[in-house]
Amino acid sequence: MLYHNLYITILVILAVMLFPCLIRAVRGPRIADRLVSVNMMGTMVMVMIAILALMLDEGYLVDICLIYAMISFLSVVVLSKVYIGIYEEKRHKAEHPEDETEGGKSDGSF
């Protein structure tokens, strides 16, 4: 019972801490700000899942936590690459407005 109350307390504190991250994700002036705060939220949710695994005494929830870490890492990397690609394409289109077919080729760079 003591451990249960302890886990509940820590879960509530972490859940309250998620709201400032959400505020930063909404208010962030740049895209990198939003990605950084989403990464931060992912870290806190990982701790929450690990606490749940011990609280419910279900070992497989730790595997879900590991997969969550991998997906969070992958999403940050892929979104960064996609936004760099979008920016390069937009700049290329602004510099050379006449050729439309060139955009397909530049996809291979990332």
Added chain:
Amino acid sequence: MGVFEWLRLIAGCLFLLIGLVIFFTEIFGVFHFRYVLNRMHATAMGDTLGISSCMIGLMIFSGWNYTTLKLLLIVVFLWLASPVSSHVLARLEVATNENLGAHCTVYPELKTLEQELACAKPEEADLQQNGQADHAFSTGGETK
């Protein structure tokens, strides 16, 4: 509960508390700094030290079984993944920000920086008198 159980509870609580304090510091840093490349500095701390101390606390609670090993695996994975994602995010910021020079000093090539450092060495006294903009950086290179 025996003495060992109490010790385990206290040690686990201590590590979890350290982790929560570090997460709080991370949030404070994200709201305190004014630019993304500074904010990343604060979040990297939570990604490595915060989650690892939380996981160590949970490992102490969990005891000696496979769950402990998996928790350790998560920490090791994040130690490897967090620098990579920070690097990619910094590249995104540098590639897409058009007036990056307003926030920090930008050296387009490493050679320019080396030349500037080499020039700054004999003229350090002059630089201090003139009070130039890059004075702080060049003295930082001097003191090693």
